[in-house]
Amino acid sequence: MSRFSLIDEKWIPVRFLDGTRGELGIQDTLMRAKEITAIEDPSPLVVAGLHRFLLAVLYRALEGPTDIDQAKKLFRDGLPNEQITAYLNKWRDRFWLFDEEYPFGQIPGFHPKEWKAWSKLAAEHNADNAKVLFDHLDVESPGPIAFSAAARWLLAAQTFDLAVAKSEFVQPLDAPSARAVFFIVLGATLHETLCLCLKPQAKHISQGDSALWERKPEAVEALRRGLRRTICGYADLYTWRSRTIALQDEGCGAIRRLGFASGVSRTDGTTFTDPMLSYQENQSLGLVPLKFRENRDFWRDFDSVLPGGNSKTPLVIENAISLCRSEKDRWPIGVYVCGQKTKSGQAKVDFWRSTLFVLPRALSREVDVRSSIRSILVATEETESVLRSALWNFYRFILIRGHREKSTSLRKEERAQISTMADAAAPTHIYWSNLESAFHHILSEYTPDYDSEGIHSQWLKSVRDTLGKAWEQHRASVSMGDAWAIRALVKAEGPVRAKLKELDEEILKLTPAMEGT
Numbered sequence: 001m002s003r004f005s006l007i008d009e010k011w012i013p014v015r016f017l018d019g020t021r022g023e024l025g026i027q028d029t030l031m032r033a034k035e036i037t038a039i040e041d042p043s044p045l046v047v048a049g050l051h052r053f054l055l056a057v058l059y060r061a062l063e064g065p066t067d068i069d070q071a072k073k074l075f076r077d078g079l080p081n082e083q084i085t086a087y088l089n090k091w092r093d094r095f096w097l098f099d100e101e102y103p104f105g106q107i108p109g110f111h112p113k114e115w116k117a118w119s120k121l122a123a124e125h126n127a128d129n130a131k132v133l134f135d136h137l138d139v140e141s142p143g144p145i146a147f148s149a150a151a152r153w154l155l156a157a158q159t160f161d162l163a164v165a166k167s168e169f170v171q172p173l174d175a176p177s178a179r180a181v182f183f184i185v186l187g188a189t190l191h192e193t194l195c196l197c198l199k200p201q202a203k204h205i206s207q208g209d210s211a212l213w214e215r216k217p218e219a220v221e222a223l224r225r226g227l228r229r230t231i232c233g234y235a236d237l238y239t240w241r242s243r244t245i246a247l248q249d250e251g252c253g254a255i256r257r258l259g260f261a262s263g264v265s266r267t268d269g270t271t272f273t274d275p276m277l278s279y280q281e282n283q284s285l286g287l288v289p290l291k292f293r294e295n296r297d298f299w300r301d302f303d304s305v306l307p308g309g310n311s312k313t314p315l316v317i318e319n320a321i322s323l324c325r326s327e328k329d330r331w332p333i334g335v336y337v338c339g340q341k342t343k344s345g346q347a348k349v350d351f352w353r354s355t356l357f358v359l360p361r362a363l364s365r366e367v368d369v370r371s372s373i374r375s376i377l378v379a380t381e382e383t384e385s386v387l388r389s390a391l392w393n394f395y396r397f398i399l400i401r402g403h404r405e406k407s408t409s410l411r412k413e414e415r416a417q418i419s420t421m422a423d424a425a426a427p428t429h430i431y432w433s434n435l436e437s438a439f440h441h442i443l444s445e446y447t448p449d450y451d452s453e454g455i456h457s458q459w460l461k462s463v464r465d466t467l468g469k470a471w472e473q474h475r476a477s478v479s480m481g482d483a484w485a486i487r488a489l490v491k492a493e494g495p496v497r498a499k500l501k502e503l504d505e506e507i508l509k510l511t512p513a514m515e516g517t
Contacts, residue, residue: 011148044338061087112259144254172262180289209233360446397488
């Protein structure tokens with residue numbers, strides 16, 4: 001018997017305009033999108049998976065948009081509820097979480113050799129081949145989760161699961177965009193968010209597109225042999241069957257275990273641009289998706305996702321800018337940046353992350369915002385290199401004394417040890433954390449009539465103040481040390497003092513221009 005209709009049951013977590021929270025089915029989420037502020041879940045992987053799923057429903061229900069004019073009409077007039085309702089009614093029997101013929105997102109007739117814990121779906125929890133620090137879930141006895149949670153995690157797993165060597169079928173590959181940074185443009189309501197992210201695709205591509213639920217589930221034997229095909233459109237990409245999954249219904253309204261194996265792989269050599277990703281040119285690999293980097297917060301590379309650079313701006317951001325240039329009072333409230341940091345070539349997740357950035361309103365005009373933001377980020381990096389160099393020298397004078405104080409006399413292992421200490425030093429962390437909050441503020445200063453020199457001056461003041469604060473805290477911590485520590489501080493801090501003076505002079509140069517303006 002069919003159970004748990006994703007169209008009607010409550011499983012999508014939302015926050016309404018009045019601040020209350022609740023869960024809705026697909027139908028209510030789309031029909032009431034103007035009453036909803038955002039989709040919210042503790043996991044950014046679930047948030048991204050749900051957005052992509054709802055967009056896939058819209059692409060298929062609307063059979064578009066196929067050009068910017070259609071996209072503007074949807075943004076201006078609203079989503080056609082009757083058309084969406086008719087589409088959901090047409091495919092209603094394909095949205096049952098449990099069904100003999102069409103279990104949503106799963107393969108009927110898949111009976112695994114080994115049933116796994118449900119946590120196999122969730123990167124945050126322990127699984128049979130992935131252990132997570134601080135997670136105490138027992139994979140042998142994981143306890144039940146509700147159908148609603150299972151449905152959310154199923155979408156996240158199909159979007160973000162990573163390749164592993166161990167599988168009942170052939171060796172699985174990464175989900176198509178699993179290791180990349182995702183960008184979701186947020187409007188004041190979910191309706192605006194969906195419209196802003198509904199990047200048009202050409203009519204001939206839209207006509208050949210399809211979603212997971214519109215196709216007959218692949219045969220188990222075909223998946224076992226390693227089924228491959230090409231991505232045929234945005235709805236196909238957003239509902240790609242990365243894994244073969246079968247939820248085990250124990251008849252108690254919850255699941256504990258599931259079958260899990262490799263799914264459909266992309267045909268070798270084929271590429272398809274994901275609208276939610278930013279791409280960078282690589283000499284040997286061509287365009288590669290932007291990824292999170294260890295020890296480097298994403299804001300330090302924020303300019304790379306804006307129009308005008310060498311990297312490829314996410315298509316959803318380009319689409320949002322195009323839509324809002326004619327309706328400036330509906331400018332996005334920001335860009336939700338999320339994803340997981342993974343070990344290169346391994347199925348290991350270091351962390352997942354989500355951050356909301358202001359999308360500079362100056363982009364509503366065709367001006368080069370990117371270069372201005374790039375210039376302040378370059379100044380930030382250059383100043384940090386001075387701070388780090390001073391810290392490196394400080395620890396060098398602490399560890400290496402006497403005639404071997406010259407850097408050329410250091411052994412390789414000594415250099416490595418000093419670098420480790422400099423990287424872990426508090427001033428560096430103070431510097432980056434303080435400037436991250438300042439950066440979010442400075443983005444809001446990029447209004448349509450922004451003053452580039454004024455913003456540059458304001459930012460240099462933040463850099464100068466943060467550098468001074470970070471070094472003074474370091475100085476205060478050393479003042480109670482021994483004579484060698486104080487001596488090392490005095491010998492190392494010269495470049496920092498020089499940089500502070502240089503920043504003062506640069507700020508002073510910009511001040512008359514500000515007054516003149």
